[in-house]
Structure formats: structure tokens, C-alpha cells
Amino acid sequence: MIRLIRQRTIASFISLIGLIVLVFFLSRLTGDPTDLFLPIDATQEMRDQFRRLHGFDRPLIEQFGAYVWDLLHLDFGDSIRRAQPAIWVVLNAFVWTLQLALITMTLVTVCAIVVGSLAAFRAGGFFDRAASLVSLIGASAPDFWIAIVAIVLFSVQLAWLPTSGTGTVLHWILPIAVLFIRPFGLLVQVVRGSMLSALSSAYVKTARAKGVKNFPLIFVHTLRNAMLPVITVMGDQAAALLNGAVVIESIFGFPGVGKLMIDSILQRDFNVVLASIMVTAIAIFIMNLLIDMAYAVLDPRIRY
Amino acid sequence: MIETLSNADQASRTSPRLLPAVRMLWRDKFALAAAIFLLVAAGCAIFGHTFLSDAASSQNLRGRNSPPFSVEQGWLFILGADALGRPLLARIIVAARNTLMIAGGAVLCSMAVGAALGLVAGYTSKFVSQVIMRLADVIMSFPSLLLAVIVLYMLPPSVTNLVIVLAITRIPVYLRTTRAEVLEIRERMFVQAAKVMGASHLRIIFRHILPIVAPTLLTIATLDFAFVMLAESSLSFLGIGIQPPDITWGLMVSQGRPYLSTAWWLAFWPGLAIILTTLSLNLLSNWMRVALDPVQRWRLEGTSQNNSAETAND
């Protein structure tokens, strides 16, 4: 187990360095933030001062050196826009995204496992067909379109739910519901497929020959064996959510890390971009590690 | 259980290979409908521009936001008109071209590059494999939107550049799948048999490994086509993809958004086009997963050996 963590940490560290280098230089290629932050009639002197203040006057490689040096002291730099340490801005937004991702993935997992398992148990039956159709449509739906249609329907026409913001519980319902649809559709199909192959396996035959009842047959004997591919797909979906559901967050005005990232890119707030990429990358790394541990817990044959 | 009840009538049916595919498609009505829909969409993409591009861009300020299901102004207005009075049906048909071209191009590029890298990573030394996999990790953790913004700021937001951006972000999918399959297939007995005959690495890769990986890749590509379409729509929706006057379905949804409460059809129809296309691709991909798997194909074949009787006996 220790070996796994060490190997993974080294591998992720290498990719993280590659990521930082890439983002640092590429993002600076998109232009200088000076013009975006200063009024159009700003004097050349003001511009030079702004550049000096934020270090944009120095050669790129020197800027990078300084950034890495600060990073080694856990200083992620300041946000130009908000005059706050970039890391605080990012962590604030990340907390929102994390909550959204956790709630959505929990709902998705529970619902998809129940629906997928039952569909697989009576494969070809009415429930199976209905579930397959619903999950296929869910997996095919563009979320931004669902989001705006939902807003028209529930917020504008029926006026049941608020259109955007984060004030109350009601504010969470639409974003979660919209984010739920695609991962749910995908996961139901994966659970169903995985359960189907597990149900036809030899040990299920043994359990039936032992006289095990249907409920433990599905949810004890089969499900645990069928979980490995499910967890892999779950991880991919969760990673996408942690990266920030940019479109949904901007439609619903949700102050998550996805919206922060896109805003920062557009405003050339480089420190915030870099900090948010690092935070999400580390979060995804931790999640992948948890998934590997879940493998080992679920299947005793897997030992690291 | 090795013994197969190979019957004469099946054995006599050898070539041609296209016909059985059509027959298998006929047996799955959902997949058939999906295939027909995709053919129609492809037809729109190929011919729509030639016939309808004028109609799709001619503004008609008196017909602004005219509602759907009325043919007073001609059948092109059956789905209504947009904020500038342009017929929505014509615009959707014309937009099919960019939408499908971007997704198709991106899928083809990422599949070619990803599969090639995956073959190399799966077949060569551990070191090369590790380098390639770390590269894939970097791409995977690079937020695709960020990449899109960066590339599209440096280069003009054209179809080609959008294809490049989307292709890069999808390479890891093919790379990982190909590598995993290659690692498994290279241990199979028929690869060993080829080695015993003295087959070269190139022969083993192209004659023995690639044909086995290809169906899986094709299935994933179909599924990924849908994914890339959604990604492109999201980019266009956020305003960092295709720019007007070019149109894609995603951009049309975005353009219809301000009028949601007054003219829902502006955003609804292009969204429906997206949903139907991705749904068709998903259905077709599911069908292909079965049809291209020799073990499962019998479920769709009219004449085949009887596997279930065999499994019952073992």
C-alpha cells in the first residue's frame, strides 16, 4: 500500500510539474493583462508601473523562476483582480464545487446502482427496457441545454425555484438535478453491463445451488464483484465534476472553481488560473488514490 | 467446451461481409432507426450547405421570432424563425455541417494519434511506455476549456483550430484503451504462435494486434463522437468556440438563450438536434459492441451456431 502511494505520488508529481510549466507559458501567450485592468486612457507610465508591480516586465523565464521559488515556499501569488492571495480565492470557490460534486456523485451512485442492478436482474423485462431508454437519453443530453430548458420551466414558467445564486437549499436543486443526469445515464449502463456479466458467472450459480435468496444474491454476491468497472467510471465522472462544471456553474451563477477558472482565464489572472489547476489536480489525485484503495477493499485478490 | 455444432448452412455462408451487417442491423430496430437518423444528418451536412445556405442567412425582420408549426411563410419555417427572422429548420440543416465536421474531424485525429501512441506504449519498452502514459496524464489533467481558450486566443477560432483543440483533449481515451488491449492481446496464444513462426514486430502489430483492437476503437469512437459534439456545443455556448456568422447547433442554443422566456423554440430545436444525434450515436455504439464481438454476435445473427445450448452443457 505504501509502495502504491509512493509510486502514484511520484507519477502525479511529474505530471503536475509538466502541467504547471505548460499552463504557465501557454497562458502568458494569450496576452498581457495590463490592458484589461487599466482604463483605456491610462498613461504609459501607469502601464509600466502596473507591469513592474506584477513582474510582467521581466523575461518570461525569470518570471517562471520567481513563481517556482515562491511556490516552493507555498506562496501561490496574489490574484490581480481581487488583491487577495490566489490560493484563498481558489479554495473558497473549491469548497463550493466540492460540495456540489459530493452531493451529486452520492445521489448518482446510489440511484445508478439500484436501477442498474434491478435492470440487469430482469434483463429484457419492462423495467430493464425503461431504464435502458432513460439512461441512454440521460447520457446523450447536453447539460447546458437541459439547464436552460429547466430554468424556463421551473423558474420562469412555474416560478418554483430560483434561477441562480446560492442562498438557500432551493438554489441547489436545479444545478444538482442537471448535473445528475449525464453521469447517472452513463453509470446505469455501466452498472447494468457489469452486473449482467457478474450474474452469469459461476459463483452466482453456486449461490443459487446453495439456495440463497434473490436479494442477497444481487446485492451481496453479485454487486461487490460488479463494482470494479463501476468505480472506474465513477472516478472519471467525479473528476469531471471536480474540474468544475463550468457551463452549469456559469448558467446558475454558482461560485465554484469552474466558473472561477474561466473568469480568471478571460481576465488573465494567471496566479488564480495556476492555483486552481493545482488544487483540482491534487484533489483528483487524492480521489484516484481513494479509488485504488477501494479496489483493494472490494477485491481481496488485489494487493499493492 | 471446445466442440462447436458447426452446421453446414452456416459454413457455406462466408463472404460478402457487408450484407450480414445490414441484416444484423435490421434485427435491432433501435439501432436501425439510429443509423437512419445519422445518415439523414450526414446527408444534411453534405448537401444542406449547397441548397439552403442562402435561405438560412436571409434576414426577414417582419418574421422575427415567428412561432413554429406554421407554414405560412413556407415549409422552412415549420420550426419557427430566429431573432432576425431566419428560418430555424434551414439554419439547423446548414449548421449540421460544422457541427458534424468538427466532431468527426476531432474524433478521427484523436483516434489516429491515440491508437498509434497506444500501440507504441503497449508494445515497446517500459520506459517509452511510462513517458507516453505521463504525457497522457498531463493532457487528462489539463482542463480542456483552458486549452481551448489558450489555443483559440493564439489562433483564430476556425473549424480547424477547434478540431485540433478537441482532438488533443480526447487523445488519452484512445491511448489508454489501445495500450490496455495491446498489453492483453500480446499475451494471447495466436500472437505467440506468430512469434514461433518468426513473425516480425510490425507484422504482429498490424496483422495480429490491430485487427483485434480495431472494433473496440470503433465502438469508443462512436461514443466519443457524441461526447465531442457535446464538448464543442459547450464551447460554442460559452462563446469561445465557433464565432458568428458561422453556426453550429451549440452556438444556436447560445444565441437563443436571451429569448428563452419569449421564444423557447430558438434554443429548443437545435438542442433537440444535438440530443437526437448523440442518442443515435449511443444506440449505434451499443449495437456495435455486440455486433463486433464474435462471442456475442450470435444474438444478432440470423443463422449461427447454438451457443446457449453449449453453455448449458458444460
Place this chain on the structure above:
Amino acid sequence: MTDHLLEVRDLSVRFHTAAGAVDAVKNVSWHLDRGETLAILGESGSGKSVSASAIMNLIDCPPGEVWKGEIIFEGRDLLKITAEEHRQLNGKRIAMIFQDPLSHLNPVYRVGWQIIETMTAHGRPAPAARQRALELIARVGIPDPEHAMTKFPHEFSGGQRQRLMIAMALMLKPDILIADEPTTALDVTIQAEVLALLRELQAETGMGLLLITHDLGVVAETADRVVVMNAGQVVETGTARQVYHNPQHPYTRKLIAAAPGKGEMRVGGSSRPPLLEARSVSKTYGDVPALKEANFTLHAGQTLAIVGESGSGKSTLARTILQLETPTGGEALWKGEDLFKMGRKQLFSLRRQMQMVFQDPTQSLNPRMSVFELISEAWAIHKDLVPKSQWRDRVADLLMQVGLHADHAQRYPHQFSGGQRQRIAIARALALEPELIVCDEAVSALDVSIQAQVIELLNRLRTELGIAFLFIAHDLPVVRDFADDVIVMQNGRIVEIGTARQIFNNPQQPYTRRLLAAGLEPDPDIQAARRKA
């Protein structure tokens, strides 16, 4: 009539497939009494397991359909009771064990829990179940039951897993135990132990034992009566002795005649020049030695068999010599030149002189290549051998040579039966006109009657073409009929080398003797005599 423990009458089961309905069994009738062992004997595809699956309600409907017949147990027809009533009988009154205990035990749960579940599923309290499990695990001969209960299936050996399956089946003292090919996946020495255990347990409990098998030896060792099945129908019923000594049906006669190990043994010992000399060939995986210092000489035209149980290193030896594995030591001289020291080019030109036939033709033939492509690939690799214009004729010749038709060339492997597929693999090996063919368990996966045909083919090729064979097998009777000389391996080491006559008539090493003693004779009388001895 109805005082049998279990009676199957006119059972007919059909499977509905895209191709239409296929009868898996037709009008099958048999009965089983208390304390009796009934064997159902048949080859693959004979439908021998179908009636057992029907008894246990394990047939999936659809695609299966039990459309005729009845199964009488305690005056009730098991085909008419509900799924819930079936569940209450399964495991409690009628229990079942299967061929491959590794896949039939749930890989993610501890074996103790799985064994106890047999009782808890039928409402017995867990502590009592645990007590009974401990007793039974000890009874079936697993050391340290307390600890064994906390382990997972993959932590046991194949034989131990089958013992655990037996313990699991016997938890509720069932009246009937159905054993579906219980020893097929096991080594011969382990097979003998498991069959002995089953016999003892039957004597203790008085249960009826229904044994489904393809192996005449297993029938001879265990069965009181035997039901012979072919193509979904019962062709013969009788006591084991009756059926063996006085078979009535032509199929039974064919089956008994096909059993290997009865022919004249070959003389062995060759005076022709040595083709291949292995000197201290070794192979280790990490720190685990798989092959320790193997020495042998193979002469031109000689058939040298390598026998041993699983894990003995017999396949590793062959694969190392063919350079499918990198050797860790020693040398292999091919006509005096060391294969292990050769460069790529030199090795390539020698490749065609030694070819290989693998165990499972389903896996060793690329499923996406036609027979023509499969065979002619050899000439695409070794370009100077056969000019392209002659490929078609040459493929046709080779197919005829292995007993197939020339027009089979355009078909794909999945359109052939297992025996035919192995013939294709042999034709492919012959395409390069080799001097040595390595057969790695080449007939082990085939049915006895098919096995006999393939051996006959190899025999003919040996006489006609003078090819040398390195014949790897775990099945001693086959080796006895086919080999000139025999190598016996155990734990990666060669324990004995001799001519077939020496090894089979006068084995020197205790391990060889043990191996020979564990093998089962198809004659029930000989088996009975052996048991007494």
C-alpha cells in the same frame, strides 16, 4: 416405481436461439437411489449436465425451456414447484459441486462466510453453522480450519478449493449430492484424493451421489451404475461393469475403444543424430525458479514426451527452448549450435525448423483470419519457401494432409469444431516443413474420441514425414501410446528419463510410481482391485 430417491422421466429441454429451437436433451430418463452413485457419462455437447441443471432450477428460461417430462423427488414434481420452493430444497436437500472450484467460489468473500451461508440461507443460526463448518472443514482434510475460514478462495490450491466446495455442499446433510465434473480441472494425484473423499463421505452419510463426467476412469473408480449420453439422448444404461465389459450401443463401444493407454508401446531409444540437446536449461521468474537445470537430448524423428502435474515446469521448458521465454541459464544446442546465443537473423532462419501446436486451438488461431491466411502466413514470413503462385495449391495439400477439405480454406476458425481447429493448427505448423514440432498439451482440451483421431494424425505425420515431437502432456495414457521416450518432471526439475516401456513398466522414482498409481483405469474391475490393494 416411485421408491427411488430421485427420478427423472422423459425430460426434454430446449434452448431457443436466433437460429431456432435446439434440443439440448430429449426424453432423458434415469433414477438415483439412496447410497448409490450414478454416473452420467458423455462428451461435450452431449447434454449430460442439463438434467442436473433442471433439478437445481439453474436453467435460465428463456432461452431455455423445459417442455416435457417430470423430476420426482419425495413424491413432488420438481418441475412444477415454485422458485421459492426450489430455493428451499437447493443446498438443503439437494446440493451441487462444480468443475472449476476457483470460479465457482465467490472471489471477494472469505470461504468461511461462504460455507456458513449454506446454513444461514436456510434460516439456521450462525453460531451453529460456524460450529458445523469447522467440523466439516476439518473432515474434508483442510489443516487449521479456524484459520482457513478467514482466507479467500484464491489463497487455496485447486484440490483444497474442491474440498471446501464439498464441505459447503454437505453443510445441511443433503440427501443428494450432484457433482458436475468434480475432478476435471485437478491433477491426477489430487483427483484420486478427492474421489476417495467423496466415496468416504457417501458411506458416512448415505447420500445419493450423481456424478457427471466425461472420464471413463472416474466412472470405473466411483460409479455403481452409469448412464451414457450422446447428442442429448440416453444411449445406454447399466451397472458400470456391465457397460464397460459388454457395451450394447455402438456409441458406447466407440467411446470405450477410444480410451487411450491400451495399445502396444513403442520401443524408444534412438540411434539417429541428436537434433536438440538441452544442457542445464534454467528459468526463474523474479526469485521463483520455474525450471531447474534441465538436461535432455532429442534425436531426429524421435517423440519425446514431457509429463508432469501443473506447476512442474513442463510448459516452461518447451517455451524456453523456443525462446518464447528468455532463459536464465544453460544452453540449447540445435544441431550443435546454441540457440540461446544466436543473433536475431540466425534464429529467424532456424524458426521454421521448429514449430509449435498449442493446447487450445480456439486461442492459438487468430479469429479474424481465414484458414488460408492462417496457413499461408508462414510463407509470407519466410519468403523463399513457397512462391506466392503456389500458395493456394499448397494450402489445399496441407488441409488434405491433416484430414480436412481443400475448400475449407476460405472459412474462419469459429466455423470449425475443436478437433478440426486443432487440425488447422497442425497444418499451420506443417507449412514450414519443420523437423521438430512441440505439442503443448495439444490434445488435452479435446474429447476422448476426437483426441484419438488427432493422435492418429500425429502418428501418421511422424511415419510419413519423419518429424520429431516434443510432446507435453499431463495425461499419462495418451503418452503411453504415443511416445518413444518420456521425461517426468516435478517442481521444475526432471526426476526421471527413460523409454516409454521403462517408465510405464518399471518406474524407478517414487514420484513416477505415485503418478502412475493415481491414474484411473477405464476398467471397473481393475480399479476395484487397485482399491483393495
